[in-house]
Amino acid sequence: MQISGNSQLAHRATLLDLAPGEEATLAELSLPEEIAHRLMILGFVPGSSVSYTRSAPGGDPRVYRVDGADVALRGETASHIHLERRM
Amino acid sequence: MSDCHGASTSSLVSGPNGASSAHKTIALVGPPNAGKTTLFNRLTGLRQKVANYPGVTVEHHAGRLHSRNGAEVDLIDLPGIYSLDPRSEDERVTHDVLRGDMAGIPRPDAILLILDATNLSRHLVVAAPVLSLGLPTLVILNMADDLRDRGGTLDTTELSQRLGVPVVLASAAKGEGLEPVFEFLDGTLAVPPPSGSPFPILNNLPSMKDVPSCRAWATRVSQGAWKAPMPSVWSRRLDAVFLHPLAGPLIFALVVVIVFQAIFTGATPLMDGVEGLIGDFGKWVATTLPESSWRDLLTEGVIAGVGGVVVFLPQILLLFLFIGILEDSGYLARAALIADRTMARFGLQGKSFIPLLSAYACAVPAIMATRTIENKRDRIATILIAPFMTCSARLPVYTLVIAAFIPERPILSHLLGTRAAAMIGLYVLGFVAALLTARALKSSVLRSDGTPFLLELPSYRWPTLRSLGLRLYDRAMVFLKRAGTIILACAIGLWIMAHLPLTNGKPPEIRDSLAGSIGRTVEPVIAPLGFNWKIGIGLITSLAAREVIVGTLGTIYGIESEDDTQGLTAALQKDLTPGGAVALLVFFAFAMQCMSTVAVVKRETGGWKWPVVQFSYMTGLAYxxxxxxxxxxxxxLG
Known part of the structure; x- marks a missing residue:
């Protein structure tokens, strides 16, 4: 789960890269353990699929659909949630 | 009925003498947005009461219901949980109550676990830790109607065998499918036989620490027994409108304007009606009873003092009606989303928004609601600014002064008048003071790294009349209880102080009375604000609670006026300059005139430091x- 280098991190897609309506598979949460725990309870579990629904007026926070529910988070948090490389 | 519910609460919460052992205690558990409160209201009706656990800050509802065989059952509504992780205070309380570790509360005999049937695979995550407690449990899958309408299906028999406990499909909002709940309480509901199902779940429950395996477990349990419903088309369509980049904020603003305009103009006929009734009652008492000091105490003290506050009941109920509709419909969560960007600019987060919004009703529950904010510094900042939000106790003061000094003229044809605009202005004033204070705090003593904002958006639902009705009943009782205790005591105390000392057995002029001399003592301090000694008396009595000033002025002017026909509004017009009137509004917008708030801040922050800082700051700013x-x-005005 550890990230070895920043250069690698920069190239990996995050939730911020999703276009509205686009779906992807979650890879990992590069966030402090406590925050990651709460996100996982809300459905952001590595391996599950997530789609970007829409943003609030003004572009932030953003609403993502995971496991049948809409969850809102700020772009700042979304930028630490990585996605599997798309096919 | 009220006797019964009073007794039930005391036996539930404090019954150390074992009186409660006579009836069963059932805990109601579930994640947020599963419909827990709706079910609780459905089962207990008006026989419920809000209470606090000893020693902790979490509030809970307790109520009583009669099971079908006539036995009485105590139902405790526990805070909504996503897991049983004792890290957050809400979850720790639920955890402790369920394990029987909460002092003063008997370990529940059984659990009603309520989950949202339309969101089953995610909600089942909570089932793992709850079932592992080993208590008799009934799983209630709520929102059956929604599941059906959106094409989802559920096999309760299969699910019940997999979980090893009875499972029922119900709709708490519609009252459908609740008969098995009563059978469960009577102990007549069949428990599924331990089947040879491939889910030896009770012996092999995943630990909550390992969320991915909990989720995998939940998916395995629901697979094949549950078909997920189509995403709610309506929620999606409504979100497209309410969160639209342009329409969203406009609708947000429109909702605010409509609510305030309705509160201000819609309540007027009702308030006039109540005022007329109280006035007639006062006159009837004055002409019926023989002349005595007791009669004067009754008419000038009690009826003028308490009546002056009770008049505002319709307005306060209207405010709670709107908050109830916004919350129950699901719009409030969208409003929090729209507000988050603005809140972030002031160092706060969307989670602070919901306590701040409920502070528009009353700061006390709002401050208790801040416990959902995990970050301690964010929480204290929210507690410190919550009393700036315009609570319903300020409404009587604002309404009185605005009615006396601001003529009603249309600004935007019928949509907005000058008085409603003034009222919105005062709400904005409190809000701006709150935000600026937050910014100052968060960039100095309470600086902290940004806590992530995480908010699950509930589906939109029609608010039910039943739940709105119960809310209003609840608020009306709280308000009338205050009128019958704090405000009544202040009114009587004030009337007596206004009639002492007796000279030759006769009460003095109010100016020379005990109350008057206190007022005149503080007059030099408040004269620069444009207040005279009568307002001074009101400021002192309103330290107990803001709306007391209205009753106090009612009593003072009631004693003073020759005939009782002169209204409070007219008396104020004679007694205050326009500058003093505006100053009075501003003072009430900022000052922390509320003992209950001081007490709750002390309890929540664990000491006198923050309430003292807060009281001094708010009063200083107000001055x-x-x-x-x-x-x-x-x-x-020149």
Whole structure:
């Protein structure tokens, strides 16, 4: 789960890269353990699929659909949630 | 009925003498947005009461219901949980109550676990830790109607065998499918036989620490027994409108304007009606009873004092009606989303928004609601600014002064009048003071790294009349209880102080009375704000609770006036300058005139430090701003 280098991190897609309506598979949460725990309870579990629904007026926070529910988070948090490389 | 519910609460919460062992205690558990409160209201109706656990800050509802065989059952509504992780205070309380570790509360005999049937695979995550407690449990899958309408299906028999406990599909909002709940309480509901199912779940429950395996477990349990419903088309369509980049904020603003306009103009006929009734009652008492000091105490003290506050009941109920509709419909969560960007600019987060919004009703529950904010510094900042939000106790003061000093004229044809605009202005004033204070705190003593904002958006639902009705009933009782205790005591105390000392057996002029001399003592301090000694008395009595000033002025002017026909509004017009009136509004917008709030802040922050800082800051700010307001308005009117 550890990230070895920043250069690698920069190239990996995050939730911020999703276009509205686009779906992807979650890879990992590069966030402090406590925050990651709460996100996982809300459905952001590595391996599950997530789609970007829409943003609030003004572009932030953003609403993502995971496991049948809409969850809102700020772009700042979304930028630490990585996605599997798309096919 | 009220006797019964009072007794049930005391036996539930404090019954150390074992009185509660006579009936069963059932805990109601579930994640947020599963419909827990709706079910609780459905089962207990009016036989419920809000209470606090000893020693902790989490509030809970307790109520009583009669099972079908006539036995009485105590139902405890526990805070909504996503897991049983004792890290957050809400979850720790639920955890402790369920394990029987909460002092003063008997370990529940059984659990009603309520989950949202339309969201089953995610909600089942909570089932793992709850079932592992080993208590008799009934799983209630709520929102059956929604599941059906959106094409989802559920096999309760299969699910019940997999979980090893009975499972029922119900709709708490519609009252459908609740009969098995009563059978469960009577112990007549069949428990599924331990089947040879491939889910030896009770022996092999995943630990909550390992969320991915909990989720995998939940998916395995629901697979094949549950078909997920189509995503709610309506929620999606409504979100497209309410969160639209342009329409969203406009609708947000429109909702605010409509609510305030309705509160202000819609409540007027009702308030006039109540005022007329109280006035007639006062006159009837005055002409029926023989002349005595007791009669005067009754008419000038009790009826003028308490009646002056009770008049505002329709307005306060209307405010709670709107908050109830916004919350129950799901719009409030969208409003929090729209507000988050603005809140972030002031160092706060969307999670602070919901306590702040409920502070528009009352700061006390709002401050208790801040416990959902995990970050301690964010939480204290939210507690410190919550009393700036315009609570319903300020409404009587604002309404009275605005009605006396601001003529009603249309601004935007029928949509907005001058008085509603003034009222919105005062709400904005409190809000701006709150935000600026938050910014100052968060960039100095309470600086902290940004806590992530995480908010699950509930589906939109029609608010039910039943739940709105119960809310209003609840608020009306709280308000009338205050009127019958704090406000009544203040009114009687004030009337007595206004009639002492007796000279030759006769009460003095109010100016020379005990109350009057206290008022005149503080007059030099408040004269720069444009207040005279009568307002001074009101400011002192309103330290107990803001709306007491209305009753106090009612009593003072009631004693003073020759005939009782002169209304409070007319009396104020004679007694205050426009500058003083604006200063009074500003003072009440900022000052922390509420003992209950001071007490709850002390309890929540665990000491006197923050309440003292907060009280001094708010009163100081109120004084300075009221002084400035008086000067500006007086100079402007020339």
């Amino acid at each position: 300075v701003c009221a002084f400035a307001a008086n000067r500006i308005v007086t100079a402007w």
